[in-house]
Amino acid sequence: MDAADPLAAFRTEFALPPGVIYLDGNSLGALPVRTPERVRQVVEREWGHELIRSWNDAGWFEQPYRLGRRIAPLIGADPAEVIVCDTTSVNLFKVLSAALRLRPGRRTVLGDGEAFPTDLYIAEGVTGLVDGGRSLLIRPEELDAHLDGDVAAVVLSHVDYRTGELLDMPGITARVQAAGALMIWDVCHSVGALPVELGAANADFAIGCTYKYLNGGPGAPAFLYVAERHLAAGPVQPLSGWFGHARPFAFEPGYEPKPGIGRFLTSSPSLLGQAALDSSLDVWERADLGAVRAKSLALTDLFVSLVEGLDGIEVVTPREHARRGSQVALRHADGYPVVQALIARGVIGDFRAPDLMRFGFTPLYLSYTEVWDAARHLAEVLASGEWQAEHFSRRGEVT
Amino acid sequence: MDAADPLAAFRTEFALPPGVIYLDGNSLGALPVRTPERVRQVVEREWGHELIRSWNDAGWFEQPYRLGRRIAPLIGADPAEVIVCDTTSVNLFKVLSAALRLRPGRRTVLGDGEAFPTDLYIAEGVTGLVDGGRSLLIRPEELDAHLDGDVAAVVLSHVDYRTGELLDMPGITARVQAAGALMIWDVCHSVGALPVELGAANADFAIGCTYKYLNGGPGAPAFLYVAERHLAAGPVQPLSGWFGHARPFAFEPGYEPKPGIGRFLTSSPSLLGQAALDSSLDVWERADLGAVRAKSLALTDLFVSLVEGLDGIEVVTPREHARRGSQVALRHADGYPVVQALIARGVIGDFRAPDLMRFGFTPLYLSYTEVWDAARHLAEVLASGEWQAEHFSRRGEVT
Structure with missing residues (x-):
């Protein structure tokens, strides 16, 4: 599926950390690789060098x-x-x-x-x-x-x-x-x-x-x-x-x-924030939304097919394509420590009280292999009971 | 006066472009030299590498x-x-x-x-x-x-x-x-x-x-x-x-x-904007506000003493220290082209309709020499009539 993915090349546009399967782009999207340079230019050149003139000259x-x-x-x-x-x-x-x-x-x-x-x-x-x-x-x-x-x-x-x-x-x-x-x-x-x-x-x-x-x-x-x-x-x-x-x-x-x-x-306007957004929209300008939607549905279909039936898991997200966004929510009575155990394995999703585990699927930078691996990690976390380790239940501020 | 200035060392904390006397810090302050690196860290490390975890781990x-x-x-x-x-x-x-x-x-x-x-x-x-x-x-x-x-x-x-x-x-x-x-x-x-x-x-x-x-x-x-x-x-x-x-x-x-x-x-919050602010507050943490005020009054005193009496100039800012902030406003019937002529000489102030030229004095990064030079440029612009050049009257968006 990855070999046939028309969006596969977009992965190189993002600076994802190694060892992470990032399923939280529905909360905070990943960093486009060109964004740091664009922000640096606004800070050093437009602000630092051109100063007040940038309101006109840089189009602020x-x-x-x-x-x-x-x-x-x-x-x-x-x-x-x-x-x-x-x-x-x-x-x-x-x-x-x-x-x-x-x-x-x-x-x-x-x-x-x-x-x-x-x-x-x-x-x-x-x-x-x-x-x-x-x-x-x-x-x-x-x-x-x-x-x-x-x-x-x-x-x-x-x-x-x-x-x-x-x-x-x-x-x-x-x-x-x-x-x-x-x-x-x-x-x-x-x-x-x-x-x-x-x-x-x-x-x-x-x-x-x-x-x-x-x-x-x-x-x-x-x-x-x-x-x-x-x-x-x-x-x-x-x-x-x-x-x-x-x-x-x-x-x-x-x-x-x-x-x-x-x-x-x-x-x-917040010029630094707008500079980063401008850079990310450069990526979006080249993305076909039809292809994004098709891959989103394929990614979520794949994930649902791999996790349904796992012990204690209920798929909350609608199965019908017409009623599904680009995330999958799974209900589990101990969702919080399960999500923490997944994060410890490098699979980053999040949790919403009282019992929902959320996994976002971002077609521009996620592969089918990662979805497969994420589902495998979830199965292993549940089968091994490793989520029951005491430190996974300790709650900080939840995001 | 510069030799005796207790704030003189702060100048090196700011990245001002060469050839510019910046009297518009009352509109957009200058770039602190450490800010680009702090913003880069937030973009590349906190956002790019730590992703959603930074909400907790980086104290967002x-x-x-x-x-x-x-x-x-x-x-x-x-x-x-x-x-x-x-x-x-x-x-x-x-x-x-x-x-x-x-x-x-x-x-x-x-x-x-x-x-x-x-x-x-x-x-x-x-x-x-x-x-x-x-x-x-x-x-x-x-x-x-x-x-x-x-x-x-x-x-x-x-x-x-x-x-x-x-x-x-x-x-x-x-x-x-x-x-x-x-x-x-x-x-x-x-x-x-x-x-x-x-x-x-x-x-x-x-x-x-x-x-x-x-x-x-x-x-x-x-x-x-x-x-x-x-x-x-x-x-x-x-x-x-x-x-x-x-x-x-x-x-x-x-x-x-x-x-x-x-x-x-x-x-x-806008995390990129807040990162830049955080960096600038590092500078402020070391600045004594009493010294800032004393220098501000000395800078504006000096400027007023040098420009009052220039042809067509009325000093609008109160002379009494207790009634003066850190800027000097000069009224001139042709304030707009005069400001443009000053900007062409590298002296950046701004203009507020109908006839006010504004000059802001920022004690952390301005020297008495610059104030002296700015006043000299203003005197020369007025005496030479160079502000009457047609292109100085052409208005863009005014800042």
Whole structure:
């Protein structure tokens, strides 16, 4: 399978440590080999040598837009609909605030009670600012029962961060919009893992991070997407800093938002973080998303076929391709020490309480051989009982 | 003067390009020589080699707190009162939102109409979320006349970004608090330029950036300060992301803020930006702020004495030491082309519309000789009329 893999050559684009099978790219993606040099250039040349002149000469002002245009094809968006800035949580705050203002009189936001919690916490923060506002936590399958006339927006993850379940983006978007609400997709766990088609799905807003499958680096800047039809309506968001102003260098006392996606900017971009992301997008520019998706499904198919039936293991991730992202979640009553025992063998996955072991499959730098070996290690860890060693149960901060 | 300068040795800590007199450290500070190596280590070792394990092993989770503790002595704060995260604008949104909730029933925020506009725009954004809320723009000298029972908070810059005027932090704070309002200081243009004493002034909140006098790098993460008495009261801010949750890895659906300053965190820190800041704070750890202030005043005294009386020049920055930050603003009817002509000679200052030339004086890496030379260049540019060359008037994006 590796010999026939059309993406096999991408492995050399990443600096993975020896002796490691890295199945946590769904949490923090690997380092592209060219990124250190790109970051060094920004630090030493653009900052150190050119200093303040780089704002103009090195295109620093343009970076949020330029990086947005580079991400657009990965999420099926128009280049003018995407911008890179801040963090996923901050960006959700912006688009959710904008969505509520686009639906005056409606005060409910629906979220998935099992979603990655920061989305729920931010929805709580945003609705807490609205008189009578509320954030209601449901499960996606209960959506229709809750889509009443008070729902302004629905926030859902395209791929569930724990189970790896992939939701039906076009179908859910259509149902939400039919009820008069706006649909916000969190694509943190799908961007770079499979073709995301926000435009084709008619999504209203989206947010996503770049440090998972996109390999932008730890704490890399996030992105946000706003459908052109909403940009045309002049959406308002309250994090109205000077970078979103129509004329930031006129230093006018009153805020007047830029036309277009720029009004979702707040302040100075993190240039070092953006440099690393820019470098990682050079790799993505050469990757075919169809091939990425095909390999992702083949890798996860292989892993599931090798681990199902192992002692105490339940495969939680859906078997149907249409409902699967690029990770496999396994339930095991002692998942925490099992994951620690795997890490001790160099197989890096992670654990999510109370009992889920997560394994992410990144088609650009994982081989079928590694998947085979990872499954073998898991079988050996379970069969040998080595996970029962006392030190594997000692918990630090969990990532 | 250079021979007697106790800070002269710090110059070797910075990588300044040859042929440049850099008077724009009040906009983007210079690169510390050790920063590229520190960033490289984070990129190659912590990210590339250790991958996800660095969240625990390299202390990534602790960074916002650790960097806050390092900044605390620079702003006269307790280590538990400061945290590094996000941007100045985003942090102002947080502390201003918290301040409004601490003063229920009051709906006005006062700001300086001449302040750096992002503070005003954010105040507009925050008060726009409050029923009947308003952001009222005044001048600092008009403060008392506007401190009525509806004022929840006042936001002022410690040092004016254009004129370089330093405000009386303890006096103004006391007057604002006597009127029942909360005082928020923007210390972007004073941190690292002079000893900032937030605690002694009894300030309620503060925000600041790290890419000016602190030399943290372009788009470096910002910080915020919350007085311990407010932290004890459990202030609430709406950017309630998972990093501010009491138990972020319990993945609970409801938001429960951390005790202490951690509740002002929102999401993953920018690790590359934080690494550069960490490196620059190594330099600051060895700098005596009293000596920095003494040299800053001596540098600006020298510059003012050399340029006052030059043709068409008006010194805008206050002459009194107690009212001066670490920059000198000169008014000239043709300030824009004059600044461009200076830049062509390697003297980098900047311009703020309509007619202000700004020159920042950074005591850690500027010599008295450079100040002398800069003044000489300005005199020559004005006397020769070389600024009238047509290409100096052509405007790009202004920084």
